[in-house]
Amino acid sequence: MASTVWPSKTAESVKLIIPEAYDPYNGDVLNKCFIRYNADKGCFLVVSEGDEKTLDIIDSRDIVGASVEVDIFGSVETNELRRLATAQSTDSSNGNSPNNRDDNEPGTDEVNDTQGAAILKIFAYPRVHPSEESIMSSCATSAPKRKPNTEYRTQSDKGKLRSRRAHHRQFQVAPSEDLSGLSTLIDAIRAICKPGYNPKDKLLVLVNPYSGTKKGTQIFNNTVAPMFVEAGIDYDYLMTTSANHAFERMKEQGEDSKIPDLSEYDGVVAVGGDGIIHEMFQGIRTRSDCDKILSKLKLGVVGSGTSNGLAKTLAHASNELDNAVDYAFLVAKGNSEKMDLSLYETSSSKYISFLTFSWSMIADIDIESEAIRFMGFLRMDIWGVLSVLRMRRYRARLSYLPPSDESNTIVTKCPSINEPIPCDEKWVSSESDFLLLWASQVTHAAEKTHNSPNCKLNDGVFEILVVRENISRLRMAMILLGLDSGDHANMPGVEFIRCSAYRLEPITPGSFNDLDGEVIEAGPVQAHVMPGAVNVFCTPIDK
């Protein structure tokens, strides 16, 4: 839990009028309460003045932001205290940021009793047990009465948890001449809830309206944009208008460009699938400042595509579920972590990869099933059955460099793909017939595919899942079925090769190379890990 010092005295001096929704003071608006912080539990308590009863508990891990608005004659005007507290700039150079404040909005520092009531808002997205549905929705004074939470809940047992849902709290601040305590309170709440958040950061959000079920725009408007405003995130957004738009947007913008260059942003958020992220990385790779951009950039993903492998991987690492609210929550919290990327090389091209490389059966399924793309993810199941019936074998030479103690910090040196693999004792090389070969840096290649359960975000290692010849169709079918849950990992016939670099040289003609779900040039391919090359928005639970 954050080590921020909670300003107990000041916080308790900020008196709030008890919301009508809170028992046992139903309707008695004369009573007041204040906010206390329990550092051991990481929770804020709403405590009544006088008898010090706990009226509500808000887990700091669920909070994405806090602000103050002014309710003038009963209508709340936007007037967020973050401007007072952080003096953050919301200057939006291309005019796309919805965070711009109209010039005629009063500044928070002008707030006093004669202008209206200050409303303290705390934006929380708890994950709740199905039986606790009743606490959902706002405790706003104007909203229907809801049962507040007066017991600590554990966040354990993910299986029983539902996705996050908005359960915001709002309190009218008791009239006072001095609002400096309120500013200190908001600052402290933010510092505890969002230790990784930098109010000066500016993000670029790329929305692919055509990804997956074409719900990207809806997800952005209904989930992402409101949550980012609550979280105080400053951002510009861009709806992609065609394939390759994301690629072009990531490239260096010329001096006379009307749009800001990527280097002017601190992070990029993709509302789309893995395809648009692949495009983004290839665009970044063309830049002369590629390494600098990658090390500075924070990448967020709100999966709204068909597969959403990266979004699912980040959610899985953070013990979140795979839906738009949980994905957006990870970005809104502002925590980030280093993630490995890799550099792939074919005979004529280079690619930055963030997900998986598949060859043989998985590549066949992914690429050949494009013919029935209209079926959504079901196409994979149908082609999976066909592939098991065919049991196509491909011969290849696989060479790899086992990980060293330094793999998670130092880039492994590889020969050029046109040069032979060094004949030293470090590289392991052999030729065999493969049914399946799938190199991964992530736990999930898709929302429903737990292909490499042991992968870590930043371990400097590829896990190559290999199934060689001589297993039965039934066994192969069971392996494919086990990919959903990760059960395949312990099945006979399944091998995992861990390495920091590898080269695959196909011998049987006709195989596909599938990188991050995109077809790339067929033939030999070589890759090495770029350890911790980029930061991703997530809150890993194993840290």
Ligand SMILES: Nc1ncnc2c1ncn2[C@@H]1O[C@H](COP(=O)(O)OP(=O)(O)OP(=O)(O)O)[C@@H](O)[C@H]1O
């Ligand atoms: N406005 C657009 N119109 C048509 N195609 C677009 C547009 N914007 C982006 N694209 C293309 O859509 C492709 C697929 O996008 P995306 O990855 O977001 O969704 P998906 O393929 O459904 O998901 P996944 O890659 O996770 O399976 C991208 O490779 C991109 O080139």
